[in-house]
């Protein structure tokens with residue numbers, strides 16, 4: 011960091027996210043005090059009372075470090091992301107949504123019209139006979155009400171501005187955030203663009219044993235009794251461990267749940283979902299010697315919730331991208 | 344490439360094959376402008392000696408460090424050009440072929456501008472690849488010089504003798520107390536009618552005496568691990584409870600033993616004792632105590648044999664010996680069985696004593712058999728006057744039994760009928776057949792002789808029913824040629840039971856990772872061009888286990904398998920194409936998903952938790968490289984980077 015004052019400035023922001031990442035930051039407990047010894051909070055809407063005007067008042071790069079969580083869903087998310095980028099020396103995509111679009115990114119399977127239909131009208135728990143939906147501009151005698159509009163599709167932070175580091179996870183485990191802070195404080199950060207987590211995949215940290223040579227059936231975790239020692243894939247449960255970056259200590263598989271992929275793909279993988287489908291297709295075999303192509307096709311094409319299984323967090327960032335057009339990556343454009 | 348790439352491009356006309364469609368001179372002129380190409384030329388036939396010389400000269404004069412030959416498919420002349428490049432001092436992988444014939448000129452016509460455009464792109468792609476090729480040397484591995492032969496029938500005997508004669512050590516494992524297999528049970532052999540044991544036993548003795556052969560009878564292969572050249576095999580040598588060196592074959596033990604069980608060698612036509620020898624010339628030449636039949640290996644229970652043995656050869660304290668050995672090659676010669684009689688209910692097989700199979704009839708004909716070669720039927724020992732032979736019993740019957748032809752039954756049935764007629768000249772022999780298949784040297788003549796001179800009645804048609812009527816076996820069938828129904832009252836019926844793979848084949852195939860065909864016989868690497876090789880490197884087939892066969896074919900295949908094994912074992916080291924897959928250990932997470940994908944069993948997750956490639960086994964197919972979820976695997980000289988750059992070069996502007 012290059013600022014002249016002795017005390018640094020840190021910020022945190024939430025865009026399209028559930029709030030869990032902010033809680034994860036607070037989950038640092040006493041370690042947060044170490045951080046505050048070293049830096050003042052410049053902006054953190056979830057924890058302190060700052061206004062956008064305060065943010066806009068900073069000079070370029072005046073904030074030393076910003077933890078940005080959440081994906082880019084609304085025009086507001088995008089606008090603040092751009093301002094924060096300008097004001098921050100280091101920008102960290104914090105958590106799965108900022109990293110890859112996250113769960114909100116699954117909305118890229120539907121157009122905005124379809125989303126509004128589902129959420130505000132055709133929803134069994136919603137009563138809305140007049141079909142009222144939120145508007146960007148609502149004119150009232152008392153004055154006009156403005157709401158930020160939805161972007162065409164959800165994007166990850168790196169799809170709209172340059173990101174310096176990524177701390178992945180849904181939410182990032184506190185140990186990982188601590189590791190990042192340690193590196194930062196020691197002035198030992200890896201090259202820019204790095205994902206600060208493991209270098210391999212979840213399987214590397216998982217203690218389950220893989221025995222089976224091929225897979226001939228799939229189950230959802232709730233349908234079977236899971237053997238705690240055998241690899242989940244071995245038991246026909248789709249685990250995203252093989253295509254998910256390590257660093258979580260395989261916390262889900264160790265808790266008898268399949269990995270959902272929140273750390274995103276490892277170094278040399280571009281599209282987590284297709285990579286996993288491709289690998290699964292290679293090990294699915296029905297019957298002896300050679301198997302049955304028809305049966306295998308049927309097995310793979312009848313998987314329930316394909317997108318939710320293979321792209322739970324990474325749809326916005328994937329090459330496949332979803333159904334909504336404009337999958338372009340602004341940064342690269 | 345360490346130094347700056349200097350690529351030469353050599354464009355072949357292939358007569359008119361390429362030059363007729365593609366503007367080859369134009370190509371040479373244009374490709375010189377492409378990045379890193381420093382030399383280009385075209386020539387009528389690049390594969391000819393002068394063509395190859397052009398390449399060698401240019402490498403020297405132009406200081407080339409990469410060569411593209413734009414010509415026919417690499418499957419034709421890649422080897423030619425790589426060797427030429429090697430002679431000129433470059434590593435052979437500095438040469439790549441741009442296929443502008445099969446993939447361009449042959450499949451396009453027109454004015455030539457488009458095919459020429461396409462050829463140019465194909466060459467650019469190859470330039471991008473060769474630039475990034477790393478020099479490689481063949482993979483080399485040490486190997487064991489020993490050969491394991493599993494099965495001591497005539498196939499295994501022949502293979503063992505040939506390999507041993509070539510100077511390699513052989514271990515021959517036979518599960519029964521003696522070697523010889525089914526051939527030892529036969530009486531005389533078609534078409535020459537030599538006495539089977541007379542021609543077989545000298546070979547058995549040779550096996551026993553050969554300094555390079557270690558015979559392990561009454562033994563079983565327990566476990567096989569490793570790979571071509573380096574198989575580690577565990578063999579169990581079961582206790583015979585008789586010391587073969589001490590046993591003098593006096594037979595006293597056999598006389599006193601109180602237990603009678605079915606004699607397998609005589610196909611159950613007689614009984615033997617719990618301590619016995621299969622036949623007089625058995626090798627190893629010693630008695631064997633059948634542990635299951637024996638009253639109990641305990642002086643308190645019986646011990647009559649041990650008491651009576653003057654040579655002190657009976658030893659109740661023997662136990663299984665386990666031997667671990669390394670072998671370079673394995674020859675599998677586990678032979679055949681006959682289709683189980685329980686499955687031939689329609690012919691009364693297993694129900695009537697006088698309905699027997701071909702091997703039982705061989706024993707009746709054999710001078711060493713239960714009747715000393717006189718044909719007497721099992722039920723009452725009478726000489727049968729009317730004998731019906733049924734061919735294809737269980738064969739060529741896809742609805743009820745096996746669909747395939749057992750190949751040898753026509754011939755041995757003719758032999759049976761002939762030998763019967765010679766033994767009982769006033770008897771009648773009837774043969775029911777579907778077709779006569781006598782494709783073999785002197786085979787057709789043999790059949791003719793049996794039909795004409797021995798006056799055996801051949802009836803074309805199937806037997807529909809068989810029942811005991813008034814003490815006779817009444818056989819109903821069709822004579823299709825006369826168009827008549829037949830009813831024959833027979834004294835003895837001989838079924839030419841289908842030949843099936845030995846009951847051991849499944850187990851052996853599992854231990855050695857071999858494929859079985861749909862009928863359960865071992866599946867060869869290629870039915871025509873690689874008939875004695877399995878798809879598992881270093882494992883060869885001989886004999887009836889690979890498919891029904893007579894003795895001449897079995898022996899030829901035994902020698903063929905031996906030649907293949909010798910070819911392999913005689914090389915100082917095993918070498919292998921280095922274009923194999925490579926593991927990036929920094930990326931591999933040891934998920935294991937690649938392991939089952941490899942058709943050659945070349946991958947395992949090692950003790951460090953990362954995938955490891957056995958470079959001798961990897962065929963460079965790339966299956967695993969595309970299936971690895973972390974992209975930790977890549978093929979040498981066909982990396983993702985190379986592929987991407989090739990695609991860019993080919994589809995870019």
Ligand SMILES: Cc1cc2nc3c(=O)[nH]c(=O)nc-3n(C[C@H](O)[C@H](O)[C@H](O)COP(=O)(O)OP(=O)(O)OC[C@H]3O[C@@H](n4cnc5c(N)ncnc54)[C@H](O)[C@@H]3O)c2cc1C
Nearest residue numbers: 494496497498518524525532533678679701886887893894
């Ligand atoms: C009725 C009849 C008559 C025939 N007459 C003639 C004839 O006249 N002329 C002719 O050319 N052919 C004839 N044949 C064919 C002849 O029997 C075969 O061609 C020949 O025996 C095949 O030899 P093999 O070594 O392949 O198999 P086999 O003779 O079956 O020998 C296989 C050996 O391997 C052993 N073995 C099996 N599994 C294992 C294991 N896992 N471990 C260790 N050892 C094992 C077995 O115990 C056996 O000793 C006849 C066949 C039949 C059925």
Ligand code: SF4
Nearest residue numbers: 213216241242249251
């Ligand atoms: S696939 Fe899942 S359960 Fe199996 S080893 Fe990998 S992380 Fe563990």
Ligand code: SF4
Nearest residue numbers: 931932934935937971
């Ligand atoms: S599939 Fe890839 S990551 Fe998994 S063990 Fe094989 S090489 Fe390693």
Ligand code: SF4
Nearest residue numbers: 941961962964965967
């Ligand atoms: S490239 Fe093919 S042969 Fe080699 S290890 Fe991979 S799957 Fe096996």
